Structures are given as structure tokens and as C-alpha cells.
Amino acid sequence: MFIKADFRLIRRLSFNLMCAALLFFTASQAALADELAIWNFNDSDLNVDHGSGTLISNLNVVNLLFAAGTTNNARLGDAAGQALSLQGGTGVANNGRNITFNVSTVGFSNIVVSFATQGTSTGFNSNQFQYSLDGINFIDFGPPYTPAAVFGTLPLVFTLTSIVGLNNNPNAAFRIVFNGATSSTGNNRIDNIVVEGTSATIPEPTTALLLLSGLGGLYKMRNKRHKKNDD
Numbered sequence: 001m002f003i004k005a006d007f008r009l010i011r012r013l014s015f016n017l018m019c020a021a022l023l024f025f026t027a028s029q030a031a032l033a034d035e036l037a038i039w040n041f042n043d044s045d046l047n048v049d050h051g052s053g054t055l056i057s058n059l060n061v062v063n064l065l066f067a068a069g070t071t072n073n074a075r076l077g078d079a080a081g082q083a084l085s086l087q088g089g090t091g092v093a094n095n096g097r098n099i100t101f102n103v104s105t106v107g108f109s110n111i112v113v114s115f116a117t118q119g120t121s122t123g124f125n126s127n128q129f130q131y132s133l134d135g136i137n138f139i140d141f142g143p144p145y146t147p148a149a150v151f152g153t154l155p156l157v158f159t160l161t162s163i164v165g166l167n168n169n170p171n172a173a174f175r176i177v178f179n180g181a182t183s184s185t186g187n188n189r190i191d192n193i194v195v196e197g198t199s200a201t202i203p204e205p206t207t208a209l210l211l212l213s214g215l216g217g218l219y220k221m222r223n224k225r226h227k228k229n230d231d
């Protein structure tokens, strides 16, 4: 009798543990919204600083500079450090040129790109954000933007969740096309470029609930059966 009661307690405890583990697992999965690539430019180069991705530019190399950055949109405790600083160039030759960053989104969906930016009065003031599904052909996303005069505290955010082709895509790429500079030294600074998404394997909340209620039913059935055996 005493042993039987003990077994029942153990069964109940293991079911509770199972539920707790499932809830924990679901919560951890939901927390997998993650940065896929971050450029903070603090080491004054175009190499990615967290995650993986490549960033290239077709602006004249002499007009690809680095200047004081910002903590606006900084992640993972990154310092303000440096920012990418892009100049119009001689004869404003860099109007129409771009920076392009390729980031594989394999395993992720709900892609969001954000960065901090500021521009001088004669810098690029009409910049177009674009995305690409194949890394070759780029498509405008939203209207051209004009950078604020100072970084401020809010980043520019491009929420690409409606572009399902960007989900789980090894060839996903993003581009900023710069236009409107009116002097050779007019410039835009860009800092803390972040490409982020959510894990494609996140269980839907309804799935987790169904799983839980299924487990609940299973437990009740087992319990009934064992009760019968116990009697």
C-alpha cells in the first residue's frame, strides 16, 4: 500500500517535470530571435563583428572612412567606437553607389535589418534600402530615406517579415544605394548594422498548447488505468 502510493507520487512528479521541461523548452525556443550579423565598425574595417556575413562597397576606396560612432542600435554591449563614414567623393562620383551586405538566413525567418545613421547637409540625402533573394537582383524596399543630422537614439528599421523569400535563404542580401550628395566631403555615417530573425523551428504557441493538453490527457488515461490496477 505504502509502495503503491509512492509510485503514484513518482508518476505525478515525473509528469509535472515533463510539463515544466516542455514549457522551458518552448520558452527557450521563443527566445531564439537572434542577431545573424552585426557590423559595429569599431575596428575600422568592413569585416563582420558578430555572426557571419560579408559587406562590400563600390564607392571609391578613398571615400570609405571611419569616424566617431554611436551606441544607437548597439548590441551585445558594443561600445560606440567608430562608424562607417561615406563621402560623396570628387565630382560626387559616389552618388548612385552602394554598400551591400550578404547574410545567410538559413534556419531563420521574420528578417529585420536596422542601423544607426546620420548625414551632413551636403551628404547623401536620398538613400534607397533594397533586398535581394538571390544576391544578384535587388528590389527597392520602402521609399528613399534622408538621414538625420545626428545619430540620435532610434535606429532606422526595415521590417522584412512580409518578404517570405528572405526566410531560410542562403543568398539573402541587403543594399543601401546612396544618392543626393552635393559635395565631395559631404558624408553619411552608418553604425551598428544588425540583421536579425527568429528561429524557423519555433513551435507555434497553439502547437505547444496542443502538446501540453495531449500530455495531460495521456496522464489522465495512464492514471485511470493504474488506479484500476491498484484497486
Ligand SMILES: [Ca+2]
Residues within 6 Å of the ligand: 040, 041, 042, 069, 070, 079, 080, 081, 082, 083, 191, 192
Ligand atoms: Ca561603432
Ligand SMILES: [Ca+2]
Residues within 6 Å of the ligand: 039, 040, 041, 042, 043, 044, 045, 046, 047, 048, 049
Ligand atoms: Ca569589423
